[in-house]
Amino acid sequence: xxxxxxxxxxxxxxxxxxxxxxxxxxxxxxxxxxxxxxxxxxxxxxxxxxxxxxxxxxxxxxxxxxxxxxxxxxxxxxxxxxxxxxxxxxxxxxxxxxxxxxxxxxxxxxxxxxxxxxxxxxxxxxxxxxxxxxxxxxxxxxxxxxxxxx
Amino acid sequence: xxxxxxxxxxxxxxxxxxxxxxxxxxxxxxxxxxxxxxxxxxxxxxxxxxxxxxxxxxxxxxxxxxxxxxxxxxxxxxxxxxxxxxxxxxxxxxxxxxxxxxxxxxxxxxxxxxxxxxxxxxxxxxxxxxxxxxxxxxxxxxxxxxxxxx
DNA sequence: CGCATTTAGTCACTAATTTTGACCGTCACT
DNA sequence: AGTGACGGTCAAAATTAGTGACTAAATGCG
Numbered sequence: 517x518x519x520x521x522x523x524x525x526x527x528x529x530x531x532x533x534x535x536x537x538x539x540x541x542x543x544x545x546x547x548x549x550x551x552x553x554x555x556x557x558x559x560x561x562x563x564x565x566x567x568x569x570x571x572x573x574x575x576x577x578x579x580x581x582x583x584x585x586x587x588x589x590x591x592x593x594x595x596x597x598x599x600x601x602x603x604x605x606x607x608x609x610x611x612x613x614x615x616x617x618x619x620x621x622x623x624x625x626x627x628x629x630x631x632x633x634x635x636x637x638x639x640x641x642x643x644x645x646x647x648x649x650x651x652x653x654x655x656x657x658x659x660x661x662x663x664x665x666x
Numbered sequence: 667x668x669x670x671x672x673x674x675x676x677x678x679x680x681x682x683x684x685x686x687x688x689x690x691x692x693x694x695x696x697x698x699x700x701x702x703x704x705x706x707x708x709x710x711x712x713x714x715x716x717x718x719x720x721x722x723x724x725x726x727x728x729x730x731x732x733x734x735x736x737x738x739x740x741x742x743x744x745x746x747x748x749x750x751x752x753x754x755x756x757x758x759x760x761x762x763x764x765x766x767x768x769x770x771x772x773x774x775x776x777x778x779x780x781x782x783x784x785x786x787x788x789x790x791x792x793x794x795x796x797x798x799x800x801x802x803x804x805x806x807x808x809x810x811x812x813x814x815x816x
Numbered sequence: 817c818g819c820a821t822t823t824a825g826t827c828a829c830t831a832a833t834t835t836t837g838a839c840c841g842t843c844a845c846t
Numbered sequence: 847a848g849t850g851a852c853g854g855t856c857a858a859a860a861t862t863a864g865t866g867a868c869t870a871a872a873t874g875c876g
Contacts (some may be wrong), residue, residue: 528782530690537683611871632678651804
C-alpha cells in the first residue's frame with residue numbers, strides 16, 4: 517500500500533489534530549461571521565478564546581495561547597479598533613493592563629462557546645455520547661502529556 | 667468559575683487539537699533535527715507527510731495537506747534546494763510533474779514515521795493500549811465528520 | 817533604605833507566510 | 847477544431863511571525 521494511502525486510512529496524531537483544528541476553525545469563524553462577527557479572524561482567537569469577562573492580562577493570554585506577547589499586543593490593538601475589547605489599568609499591578617471585553621466582545625465569546633458546544637454535541641450524537649465523552653477524556657490526557665514532553 | 671479556568675479544565679475540541687498539533691510538531695522536528703534533518707521545518711510537512719516513494723503530484727499534496735498549490739510549489743522549491751525531493755515529468759500527464767523523494771527525502775520520511783509511531787506508543791502505554799486505540803478510532807471519525815461539514 | 821533583578825507591556829524593524837489574480841500549456845470531451 | 851477544466855508557475859499584495867531594545871513598575875535582598 518502506498519504511504520499516502522496509508523496516511524489517509526490510518527492518520528497519525530499530527531494529521532488528525534491538524535485536520536480537526538483547521539476545519540473546526542473554518543466552521544467556527546464562518547458561522548460567527550453569519551451572526552455579525554465578520555471582522556474577527558481565527559488569529560484573534562488567541563485573545564478571545566481565553567479572555568475572562570472580568571478581564572485578563574496580556575501575558576496570561578500569551579501563556580495560554582502559546583503566542584508571543586508582542587503578538588497579543590497587536591491582536592489587542594486590532595480588537596480595540598473593532599470594538600471588542602478595552603484596555604484598563606490593572607488595580608493590582610500598575611505595570612499591567614487588563615484586557616476587558618466590551619458588550620460586543622462578550623457577545624462574541626458567548627456565541628463562539630455555544631457554537632463549539634453545538635459542534636461537539638453533533639459529533640457526540642454521531643459516534644455515541646459515551647464514546648465521545650471517553651474520547652474527550654483521553655484526548656485531554658494525551659494533549660497534556662504531549663504538551664509536557666515537548 | 668472563570669471562563670479561562672473552565673477552558674483549562676474542560677478544553678474544547680479546537681483547543682485540544684491546537685495544543686496537540688503544535689506540541690507534536692515541536693517534538694517531531696526537534697527530534698528530526700537531532701538525526702540530521704535540521705533544515706526541514708514544520709511547514710515542509712505538508713509535502714513530506716503525504717509524499718509517496720513513487721512520487722506524488724503537487725495538486726494531490728495540496729488537496730491532502732489543505733494548502734494552496736502555490737504553497738506546495740514554494741515548499742517543493744525549498745525541498746529541492748535542500749536535496750530532499752526532485753521534480754520529474756509525469757509519464758501519464760504531460761501537464762503534471764511528479765514530486766519524488768531522494769534518498770535523503772526517504773530517510774526523512776522513514777524517520778518521521780517512526781518517531782510518530784513511537785510517540786503514540788508512549789501515549790498508549792500511559793493511558794492504556796485499549797483506551798488509546800479507541801481514542802484513535804473516534805478521533806478519526808470526528809476528524810472525518812468535521813472535515814466534511816466544513 | 818538602596819540596588820539589582822524580574823516582570824508587564826510597547827516600539828520599531830525584519831523576515832516569513834498566506835492569499836490573490838493572472839497566465840500558459842495540456843487534457844477531456846464534443 | 848473548439849470549449850471548458852485541470853496542473854502548475856509567476857508576480858504582487860496582504861497578513862502574520864519573530865527579534866532586540868526600551869520604559870515603568872514590582873520584587874528580592876543585603
